[in-house]
Amino acid sequence: MNLREQYERFPYPPIPALALPRRGQGEGLRFELGAQLVRNGYAETLRDHRGIRILVAGAGTFETLVVAQTHPRAAELVAVDLSGSSLAKTRARLRLHRLARPFTRLPCVRLVAADLRDWSDPRGFDYILASNVLHHVEDPAALLSRLAGMLRPGGLLRLVTYPKASRLWMREAGHWLALNGVTPGTPSLKRRAHEAIGLLPPEHPARLAFETQGETAREAGIVDAFLNACENPLSPLEWREATRRAGLSLVAETQAESSRSAFVVSLLPATAALDAWTRLQILDDFLELCANPVLWLRKIPSLSGGAPAAEGTSELAPAHVPDRWAPRNLDEFWLPSRPLFELAWNLRRAEALLSRAGISLKTALDTFRTEVGPRVSAPPEERPLPGLAATDYELSSLLALEEPWRDHDWQELERELGSGLRLEHEGVAAPSGPLHLQAAWHQCRFGASKPEIPLRLLRDSLRES
Numbered sequence: 301m302n303l304r305e306q307y308e309r310f311p312y313p314p315i316p317a318l319a320l321p322r323r324g325q326g327e328g329l330r331f332e333l334g335a336q337l338v339r340n341g342y343a344e345t346l347r348d349h350r351g352i353r354i355l356v357a358g359a360g361t362f363e364t365l366v367v368a369q370t371h372p373r374a375a376e377l378v379a380v381d382l383s384g385s386s387l388a389k390t391r392a393r394l395r396l397h398r399l400a401r402p403f404t405r406l407p408c409v410r411l412v413a414a415d416l417r418d419w420s421d422p423r424g425f426d427y428i429l430a431s432n433v434l435h436h437v438e439d440p441a442a443l444l445s446r447l448a449g450m451l452r453p454g455g456l457l458r459l460v461t462y463p464k465a466s467r468l469w470m471r472e473a474g475h476w477l478a479l480n481g482v483t484p485g486t487p488s489l490k491r492r493a494h495e496a497i498g499l500l501p502p503e504h505p506a507r508l509a510f511e512t513q514g515e516t517a518r519e520a521g522i523v524d525a526f527l528n529a530c531e532n533p534l535s536p537l538e539w540r541e542a543t544r545r546a547g548l549s550l551v552a553e554t555q556a557e558s559s560r561s562a563f564v565v566s567l568l569p570a571t572a573a574l575d576a577w578t579r580l581q582i583l584d585d586f587l588e589l590c591a592n593p594v595l596w597l598r599k600i601p602s603l604s605g606g607a608p609a610a611e612g613t614s615e616l617a618p619a620h621v622p623d624r625w626a627p628r629n630l631d632e633f634w635l636p637s638r639p640l641f642e643l644a645w646n647l648r649r650a651e652a653l654l655s656r657a658g659i660s661l662k663t664a665l666d667t668f669r670t671e672v673g674p675r676v677s678a679p680p681e682e683r684p685l686p687g688l689a690a691t692d693y694e695l696s697s698l699l700a701l702e703e704p705w706r707d708h709d710w711q712e713l714e715r716e717l718g719s720g721l722r723l724e725h726e727g728v729a730a731p732s733g734p735l736h737l738q739a740a741w742h743q744c745r746f747g748a749s750k751p752e753i754p755l756r757l758l759r760d761s762l763r764e765s
């Protein structure tokens with residue numbers, strides 16, 4: 301199922317057809333809020349939304365009405381989406397709104413079924429909202445540039461996007477579903493997904509990440525968050541480069557209404573010497589960019605072709621590249637955990653970024669451990685969710701990890717040794733199948749709790765005897 305088919309079949313968000321936005325809903329996406337965040341110059345030319353043109357990019361089923369409700373005096377609101385069924389839901393909701401709230405003013409709304417990657421509007425926009433859409437294309441930076449090209453001088457772009465590193469356990473949950481044969485086409489998808497997740501131990505971080513997500517109450521939420529045809533978020537430093545190339549600058553960033561990069565400074569004052577993107581990167585590498593960041597971007601009026609290069613875009617790699625793992629004895633070996641290796645890789649990068657502010661990785665993690673603590677579930681329960689934060693892991697064992705084998709390494713081994721091989725961990729075998737899928741199964745099942753997974757490679761015949 302490709303992305304268009306996915307959103308045709310599972311329009312998002314899966315909000316009931318008769319639901320309308322609450323009055324006052326959407327305060328956080330008001331144009332005026334963005335204009336206020338730009339302190340000088342710009343706010344004097346465009347102070348409020350009267351007469352502006354708005355684009356809602358990748359509008360889905362609900363956002364258009366929220367934006368329309370909060371911008372009643374806009375000249376026009378254009379909502380673009382790949383999915384005709386999402387737009388049909390939006391159209392029905394707009395009709396319902398006119399019937400239910402006949403005296404509430406809305407701007408002129410135009411719905412367009414199109415792929416944003418090859419759609420444009422020559423008249424341009426003063427305000428573009430791209431909420432949770434750019435991470436669903438193969439080249440988010442190219443789409444950002446395209447949107448920036450439609451922004452009028454001084455215009456604002458409000459980008460909401462998945463974090464990258466911080467979705468580690470959500471991605472692991474998605475891998476686990478796929479390994480258990482759960483796909484968007486699976487009948488009784490919701491039940492099957494919950495059953496598959498239930499095969500993991502109750503305290504497994506991927507299971508906790510799945511079960512504490514409100515999205516999992518509906519099939520469309522499960523597909524959107526865990527089985528998406530294309531999930532490709534950029535990291536904060538990649539966004540920094542993408543915005544620079546698009547001729548945009550960061551005005552402010554918020555998450556749940558407060559600045560996350562300012563939060564890093566409040567914990568580690570020396571990071572004030574780093575730029576906001578770098579602080580967001582450190583937060584993401586610590587798995588602490590939990591909700592989707594909101595990035596307010598402004599068109600740089602004086603520059604065409606982007607701002608000068610930010611210093612050091614090679615910062616994405618860690619300072620020390622770990623060794624590659626090689627098994628010494630194939631009968632019995634310790635496989636480095638892939639999810640924990642990923643976490644360690646990101647922490648090494650954070651280490652390099654923190655060192656520019658004179659802070660050691662250990663000090664920074666210790667500060668987060670004492671000041672932030674483990675992740676907890678939503679109130680009122682607020683129970684600890686072990687394993688979701690980087691501070692739940694012992695740093696020295698993470699940093700000692702070598703780079704685990706990738707699929708092609710296992711495939712090569714299987715070509716060498718022939719089929720009929722089984723990977724077993726303490727008497728537990730992965731379901732039979734290609735060796736790389738068996739390794740992936742062990743990684744998902746045991747890699748969260750064991751930095752090195754003890755495994756044995758057996759011939760099927762040997763196992764049975």
Ligand SMILES: C[S@@+](CC[C@H](N)C(=O)[O-])C[C@H]1O[C@@H](n2cnc3c(N)ncnc32)[C@H](O)[C@@H]1O
Pocket residue numbers: 303307312313357358359360361362363380381382383386414415416417430431432433436437524
């Ligand atoms: C996760 S939903 C977000 C919907 C809405 N923005 C919100 O936040 O509630 C992503 C939406 O983007 C749309 N989309 C994804 N890629 C697109 C593209 N290349 N062009 C147009 N729409 C796209 C999908 O069809 C889907 O409706």
